[in-house]
Amino acid sequence: MAAADASEKLALISENLTEILNPEIIEKILAEGRHPKIYWGTATTGRPHCGYFVPAIKIAQYLAAGCHVTILLADIHGFLDNLKAPIELVELRVEYYRYVITAIFKAVGVSTEKLKFVQGSSYQKSPEYIMDVYKLSSVISEHDAKRAGAEVVKQTDNAPLSGLLYPILQVLDEQYLDVDAQFGGLDQRKLFIAAKEWLPKLGYKERAHLMNPMVPGLKGAKMSSSDEDSKIDLLDSPDVVSKKIRKAVATPKVVEENGVLAFVEYVLLPAAALKGERKFVVERERDGLEPLVYSTIQQMHEDYRNDVLSPQLLKAAVTKSLNELLAPINAEFAASKEWQEIALKAYPPPAKKEKKVKDKGTRHPGKAAETINVKDLKEAVSEV
Numbered sequence: 001m002a003a004a005d006a007s008e009k010l011a012l013i014s015e016n017l018t019e020i021l022n023p024e025i026i027e028k029i030l031a032e033g034r035h036p037k038i039y040w041g042t043a044t045t046g047r048p049h050c051g052y053f054v055p056a057i058k059i060a061q062y063l064a065a066g067c068h069v070t071i072l073l074a075d076i077h078g079f080l081d082n083l084k085a086p087i088e089l090v091e092l093r094v095e096y097y098r099y100v101i102t103a104i105f106k107a108v109g110v111s112t113e114k115l116k117f118v119q120g121s122s123y124q125k126s127p128e129y130i131m132d133v134y135k136l137s138s139v140i141s142e143h144d145a146k147r148a149g150a151e152v153v154k155q156t157d158n159a160p161l162s163g164l165l166y167p168i169l170q171v172l173d174e175q176y177l178d179v180d181a182q183f184g185g186l187d188q189r190k191l192f193i194a195a196k197e198w199l200p201k202l203g204y205k206e207r208a209h210l211m212n213p214m215v216p217g218l219k220g221a222k223m224s225s226s227d228e229d230s231k232i233d234l235l236d237s238p239d240v241v242s243k244k245i246r247k248a249v250a251t252p253k254v255v256e257e258n259g260v261l262a263f264v265e266y267v268l269l270p271a272a273a274l275k276g277e278r279k280f281v282v283e284r285e286r287d288g289l290e291p292l293v294y295s296t297i298q299q300m301h302e303d304y305r306n307d308v309l310s311p312q313l314l315k316a317a318v319t320k321s322l323n324e325l326l327a328p329i330n331a332e333f334a335a336s337k338e339w340q341e342i343a344l345k346a347y348p349p350p351a352k353k354e355k356k357v358k359d360k361g362t363r364h365p366g367k368a369a370e371t372i373n374v375k376d377l378k379e380a381v382s383e384v
């Protein structure tokens with residue numbers, strides 16, 4: 001394989017990433033003309049929202065660079081993390097995630113031939129895997145396990161023991177999914193460092209790690225599934241999308257922590273590039289002006305700082321493009337009885353009016369009565 005080809009692939013694999021640990025692992029594979037194997041894991045908890053386009057675009061770029069990609073639907077991790085996903089619903093949520101994520105890839109026009117889904121519980125209950133969990137837990141200290149999960153696993157007083165198992169399982173997944181690299185957000189960094197240190201303790205090899213920046217959501221902070229207004233559901237209607245974007249925080253002339261601009265940078269521009277032309281168009285018909293046409297985020301930032309590109313113009317253009325991306329997802333959902341049934345069962349609508357808090361018992365770890373705060377209550381309510 002020509003060197004230029006390998007370097008083009010590396011450029012596509014690295015685009016927009018904040019950090020890569022052990023890039024030489026990937027470079028070597030590309031130089032030998034082979035296809036790197038990469039995985040991305042997601043715990044099947046809350047409903048995936050538009051923030052999922054950010055990792056999805058990176059995965060689409062890995063696929064376009066010829067990589068083999070595995071998406072791990074981490075059902076067991078969903079409940080190890082303080083029962084974020086109740087055990088009874090976890091299987092159904094795996095199905096829901098599979099539908100949604102597949103639809104996202106179709107929406108960005110990426111062939112999913114080299115993409116594989118794996119359900120965590122399909123191998124994390126095997127005797128070999130479990131024996132490795134025991135082995136790792138005998139050589140990793142409680143302190144190190146806690147530190148590895150500090151930014152990912154929900155931290156509470158009287159935390160359940162499962163939160164310490166979570167990092168051990170995530171580290172072993174690299175070995176059992178037989179990959180060269182793991183991809184995730186910068187919030188996974190401590191887990192990725194742990195993987196580098198822990199796998200060799202069992203005689204397994206170190207992997208590379210690819211990290212996306214934490215992209216601000218529409219409210220300026222990280223998109224979160226527990227804050228209704230900060231996220232746009234992948235199945236929201238055009239009207240709802242338009243309303244939510246109108247309410248989004250986009251301070252005039254300020255490009256930092258601007259979730260609307262970030263969405264163009266990390267989703268809309270790369271999605272357009274994957275479809276053939278990196279371009280983002282801002283119509284100005286209402287002002288009787290020619291449209292603004294951008295091919296780089298730097299040009300947009302400059303115009304935004306100078307207020308040539310106002311928040312109003314930007315929001316209207318983002319609403320239009322996002323609705324175009326969501327249209328095929330909405331259409332597929334509307335046409336699929338199976339998906340609709342899964343959605344209802346995986347995320348049963350809250351019982352009307354009755355604000356019942358899920359009763360895990362007063363002695364349930366992580367839920368000692370005195371530690372319940374408003375956020376916990378909200379989360380519990382949205383899950384009944």
Ligand SMILES: N[C@@H](Cc1ccc(O)cc1)C(=O)O
Binds near residue numbers: 043152169173
């Ligand atoms: N830790 C990931 C989920 C995950 C679970 C298991 C893995 O092997 C990888 C990733 C998250 O925060 O969403």
